[in-house]
Amino acid sequence: MMPSCPLCASPETAPYHRDARRDYRACRDCALVFVPAHQRLAPDDEKAVYDRHQNSPDDAGYRRFLSRLFDPLVARLAPGARGLDFGAGPGPTLSVMFEEAGHPMAIYDPFYAPDTGVLERTYDFITATEVVEHLFAPGRELEQLAERLAPGGWLGLMTKRVSTPEAFVDWHYILDPTHVCFFSEASFTWLAGRLDMRVHFPANDVVLQQRR
Incomplete structure (x- = not known):
């Protein structure tokens, strides 16, 4: 039985690439490339990878990295807009940047800030930087x-995008064992249609979607 797409649930998926560690399949409907469920890491092994991350608000280089999403999104927000940083990781930083700009923030992370109560509130914007590639069920979660x-609220996502099958073979992004979903511009365009949102691509690894 062919694995269904974790973004759109289509059964129309086909082999895309195989390396020594994993298989990768591509969805014919939404163009997502994904790793089959049986090849994902167990939760403890996944968290062990994240525990090695050394991100911090005190790291100027990390702030510059996050500014690729922060700058185009903050320019679109009303003063005092309230946000959620989803998948904040062990060293929340983007939320600090928005708070410094006058935007109250909540954070959520299934491993490091697992208060699901914040997921029951309404926000003017939600961010997920370097998160969607880790999601096991991105369609449902997004x-x-x-x-x-x-x-009128904004969903700001940051992730490297699939370009071509040829480039995928040598792409550093697939070397991370916690990366299991790989979006293309076509995938995000499909998602915007599914969610009835407007979509913008301000940078190669940034997508902004606005609720109508």
Whole structure:
């Protein structure tokens, strides 16, 4: 039985690439490339990888990295807009940057800030930087995030995008064992249509979606 797409649930998936560690399949409907479920890491092994991350608000280089999402998004926000940083990781930093700019923030991370109560509130914007490539069920989870946005609210995502099968073979992004979903511009365009959102691509690894 062919594995269904974790973004759109289509059964129309096909082999895309195989390396020594994993298989990768591509969805014919939404263009997501993904690792089959049986080749994902167990939760403890996944967290062990994240525990090695050394991100911090005191790291100027990390702030510059996050500014690729922060700058185009903050320019679109009303003063005092309230946000959620989803998948904040062990060293929340983007939330600090938005708070410094006058935007109250909540954070959520299944391993490091697992208060699901914050997922029941409504926000003017939600961010997920270097997160969607880790999601096991991105279709369901991104739909749930979109539902927590106020009308006109923004969903800001940051992830490297798939370009071509040839480039995928030598792509550093697939070497991380916690990366299991790989989006293309076509995938995000499909998602925007599914969620009835407007989509913008301000940078090669940034996508902004606005709730109508």
